[in-house]
Amino acid sequence: GIQVEQSPPDLILQEGANSTLRCNFSDSVNNLQWFHQNPWGQLINLFYIPSGTKQNGRLSATTVATERYSLLYISSSQTTDSGVYFCAVVGGAQKLVFGQGTRLTINP
Amino acid sequence: SQTIHQWPATLVQPVGSPLSLECTVEGTSNPNLYWYRQAAGRGLQLLFYSVGIGQISSEVPQNLSASRPQDRQFILSSKKLLLSDSGFYLCAWNLSGRQARGEKLFFGSGTQLSVL
Numbered sequence: 284g285i286q287v288e289q290s291p292p293d294l295i296l297q298e299g300a301n302s303t304l305r306c307n308f309s310d311s312v313n314n315l316q317w318f319h320q321n322p323w324g325q326l327i328n329l330f331y332i333p334s335g336t337k338q339n340g341r342l343s344a345t346t347v348a349t350e351r352y353s354l355l356y357i358s359s360s361q362t363t364d365s366g367v368y369f370c371a372v373v374g375g376a377q378k379l380v381f382g383q384g385t386r387l388t389i390n391p
Numbered sequence: 392s393q394t395i396h397q398w399p400a401t402l403v404q405p406v407g408s409p410l411s412l413e414c415t416v417e418g419t420s421n422p423n424l425y426w427y428r429q430a431a432g433r434g435l436q437l438l439f440y441s442v443g444i445g446q447i448s449s450e451v452p453q454n455l456s457a458s459r460p461q462d463r464q465f466i467l468s469s470k471k472l473l474l475s476d477s478g479f480y481l482c483a484w485n486l487s488g489r490q491a492r493g494e495k496l497f498f499g500s501g502t503q504l505s506v507l
Contacts, residue, residue: 316495324479326498367433371496378450379425379496381435 285310287382289370295388296360304355304385306370314373315346317355320384321366329355329368360389393418397482397499404506410455410469412502414482417463422484424465425496426457429479441465477506 286309296302306315317329329344330337332353336345341361346353357364367384397414404410416422426438437450439457447457454473458466465482482499 318498324501324503326481326483326501328495328497331495369435371435378437378440380437383434386433 285312285372285380287370287372287380289368289382289385291385292383293386293388295390298360298362298389298391300360300389302357302360302387304357304368304370304387306353306355306372306382308351308353308370308372310351311348312351312372314379315353316371316379317344317353318369318371319364319366320369326369357387360387362389362391365389393484393497395482395484395497395499397502399502400500401503402505404472404504406474406506407471410467410472410476410504412467412480412482412504414465414467414499415463416484419463419484419486421462422486424459425483426465426467427481427483427498429481429501435481439467472506474506477504479503 288307290305315333316331318326320326332344332346334348341358343356367386369384371379371381394417425440427435429435441447441459455469480502485496486494
């Protein structure tokens with residue numbers, strides 16, 4: 284099945300810093316989503332982005348489908364951005380496969 | 392608007408006891424429904440998914456089962472819990488028949504299960 288790798292596994296930053304999270308996938312996809320899991324476990328859907336670029340406030344995402352990767356950018360980080368960020372893709376098997384996540388810690 | 396409810400939020404059960412976790416979706420009809428398990432704060436593993444009443448697909452062989460008795464109700468069960476069943480269980484939904492074409496997946500708040 285399709286493989287999803289996220290990097291880095293852990294990232295610690297000071298408030299106000301910018302960050303880039305990466306998601307690589309092993310096969311062509313027709314669905315790619317980014318999620319944020321807050322410290323209480325709630326998973327929030329950030330972007331649906333199988334290709335191209337989208338922006339939502341301080342967050343933006345870019346997927347280059349031909350090169351099989353997606354990037355999530357967080358600018359001017361805030362402590363509330365802390366948590367785990369997941370990339371998930373749907374390949375030929377029609378089911379969403381999750382990466383192992385990037386744990387982001389923003390210190391005040 | 393659509394909402395998803397999952398309960399209980401936390402559960403502590405002895406080994407060998409039964410389990411029933413319930414998930415309901417409001418504000419939509421004929422959703423796809425999913426059960427995921429997350430161990431140690433990383434990596435969501437798909438356990439079951441359902442595209443309609445009584446239609447359940449299992450992703451991994453295990454001690455758990457799922458049922459969909461009503462259109463917007465999804466239940467995760469076990470007859471006898473094992474220590475290895477401990478984890479964070481998440482219910483999710485998206486619009487019917489469209490996961491491949493790009494409908495967003497929405498999650499419930501999760502159940503933290505501890506088997507002792």
